[in-house]
Amino acid sequence: MNTPELIELGQQLRVDSVRAAAAAGSGHPTSSMSAADLMAVLLARRLRYDFERPSHPGNDRFVLSKGHASPLLYAAYKAARAIDDAELLTFRTLDSRLEGHPTPRRLPWVETATGSLGQGLPVGVGIALSGKRLDRVGYRVWVLCGDSELAEGSIWEAAEHASYEGLDNLTAIVDVNRLGQRGPTRHGHDLDAYARRFRAFGWHTVEIDGHDVEAVERAYGEAVSTTGQPTVILARTLKGKGVASVQDREGLHGKPLPDADEAIEELGGVRDLRVEVPQPQVARMLHAVRAGHLDLPRWEKGDEAATRDAYGQALAALGSSRADVVALDGEVSDSTRAEFFAKEHPERFFECYIAEQQLVGAAVGLATRGWVPFASSFAAFLTRAHDFVRMAAVSGVGINLVGSHAGVAIGEDGPSQMGVEDLAMLRAVHGSTVLYPCDANQTAALVATMADLDGIRYLRTSRGAMPVLYGPGEEFPVGGSKVLRRSTDDRLTVVAAGVTVHEALQAADALAADGIAVRVVDLYSVKPVDRETLREAAEETGCLVTVEDHHPEGGIGDAVLDAFLDGRPTPRLVRLAVRDMPGSATPAEQLHAAGIDAESIVAAVKLLVENAVVR
Structure with a gap:
């Protein structure tokens, strides 16, 4: 497209954003209109x-970080003929693929x-990171913020990480339209304020008028030709660009335009330009999965090892297979x-430093490219x-998340290091x-199992060494449990x-010496939970602790x-858990x-049994 056609395309994207929001009666057309020329x-x-081939290994990748500007994205899909006009106007309706904020589940x-x-x-x-270090394919990643x-x-965790890794295949485009949801943004139209910050993080910066299509094209070209560092394009734009009644005005965020027909006329009317999107270069298919033999580490019963x-x-063994x-x-x-994996497979290990949001964000990004990420930190x-x-x-x-140093059992480090909320958070x-x-x-068996599961998988590990209870060949299906005393x-x-499985076993042995038999269930699968075993235990023993x-x-x-x-009737249930704030x-x-050791379990059971006898 030549310059006049690009200008017309920008207007078409604005018009279709207005139309989509008007049809839905909701949405963010003004936030879409500011970025239309950039798109x-x-x-x-x-x-x-x-x-037609979204999984093509050579495709560039586009991320609409300002996801509320989805009308703009869907208008672009229409221009590329990925969707038609009828589908565009289903925006935000039941069963439509065009949700209020875009998701890969639908598109x-x-x-x-x-x-x-x-x-x-x-x-x-x-x-x-996937493109630069793993796929080694020349696709670019464009992120509209x-x-x-x-x-x-x-954002700044990401900026630091991208610069440190020298991601010159990454371009951030910032739509600096000055207005947020409730009024002006912190820096308004001060592009230099943003540029100083990005430069401090090691980015190449370009400042432009975001409504000058020739300037936008030059900026994109500069980004593509920049090597050794990521580029950010800071584009000064106007929210609601092109419609006088809403342009650069406060109080209109997240609302359809007051008079959509009049706005469309002011923008030059409905158009139906078709864009021939540049095709990707020929590229090899994504990494082949080497299905080697998985030789998991083994421990003998009675050994002691930390999970x-x-x-x-x-994980290192899984990486080898x-x-x-x-x-x-x-x-x-x-x-x-995780250092065990890093030493054996350094090319597939990513150090994210103390930036947990970027840690998980990078894992998500790698997962979108077909990798199976394991991201670890302290559970807390x-x-x-x-x-x-x-x-x-x-x-x-x-993605697989692994939280270590869980619970009060970590000891002297104290409550700031103790993950005592993580199970609730992930459940x-x-x-x-x-x-x-x-x-x-x-643990080893569950790590191997996790790699083939869907969705978010969380493994909770412990700091201290514990006795090995199971043989190396035992299986642990997700949704299962193990009955250790019966x-x-x-x-x-x-x-x-x-940790408390070992305390429960010690308590069971002590109680047995006193003539009190108790069942012990190792509920290693906290979600999904083993309903059948728990219901059987409730029916046969009457009370769960x-x-x-x-x-x-x-x-x-x-759980x-x-x-x-x-x-069905709920059994008597007594919960021993961490209820007070621990110290060192x-x-x-x-x-x-915390009242969760073997001695505390024994005391609680004896009290419960005594009460049951009295009744």
Whole structure:
């Protein structure tokens, strides 16, 4: 397209954004109108993309970080003939693919779900890392950001990471339209304020008038020709550009235009320009998965090993058998034991440093390119990235998260390092799988299983060494559990996971010496939970006691309750959990103070049995 045609295309994108929002009675047309010229030039001149083959390995990747500007994205799809006009006007309606904010669950051309601002660039960094270090294909990653989201810390985590990795295949386009949701943004139209910040992070910066299509084209060309560093294009634009009644005016964010017909006429009317999007270069297919023999590490019963050690060794073994497995860590790999993978497979290890949002964002980006990422940090620190985990579930991507140093059992480091909310956080994520192993062989088996699951998978590991309970050949299906103590005389059932399994077994032995038989269930699959085993235990023993190194809210106790939400009678349930704020103490002292050690379990069981006898 020549310059006049690009200008016309920009107007068409504005008109179609207005029409889509008007048909829906909601949406963000003014935020779409500001970026229309930026999109027009990218679509017609720079984006190399085969819409009929969205998985083409040579396709450039486009991320709409300002996901509320979805009318612009869908208008661009129409211009590229990926959708038709009738579908455009289904925007935001039931069963339409064109949701209020785009998701890859519905549209094959969307890389990642956006709408929670500040996430597009971190995910884009992950995609660019894949292209630069793994795929080694010459595709570019283009991320369209809004100026408001540059207030998010995650943007600057991404900026630091991209610069450190020298991602010259990444271009951020910032639509600096001056207005946020409730008024002006922090820096308004001060492009230099943004440029100074990006330059400080090591980016090449270009400042332009975002409505001058020739300037936009030159900026894109400069980005493509820049080597050794990522580029940010800071484009001064006007929100609601082209319609006098809304242009650069406050109070119109997220609203259809007051008079859509009049606005369309002012913009020159409806058009139907078709864009011949540049085709991608010929590229090899994505990485082949080497299906080698998986030789998991093995421990003998009675050995002692920390589950975090088992995770690291199992992950390294998995990386040797599967070429699609990658690992990321938040600068604690010597503690999470991801360093085992890093030493054996350095080309597939990504150090994200202490930036947990970028850690998860990069994992999502790598997953969109077909990799199987394992991202690890302390369980407590993953809470910082919860919104990224939530949005990964919206995207429908598969990532593996591993939280080490869980619970009060870590000991002297104290509460700032203790993950006692993580089970609740990950159980609440749509479609998630939550696993909490108690020994090394169980951990290794679950690591291998995780790699083939869908959705968000979470593995909780422990710091201290624990006795090996299971043989190396035992299987641990997701949704299952293991009954470790059982008799026809069981007075109640103790349900535990991870660290507390060992405490429950010690308690069961002590109680047996006193003539009190109890059942012990290792609930290694916290979500999905083993309903059948729990229901059987409730029917046969009458009372369940859950013991967890976690707060009572949302953890193992609540997971057990899920087994009885179908209308059947709920058994008597007693929960032992971390209820007070811990301090610094030894692991044994911590477990005792929290009331979740063997001695506390014995005391609780004896009280329950005595009460049952009195009744």
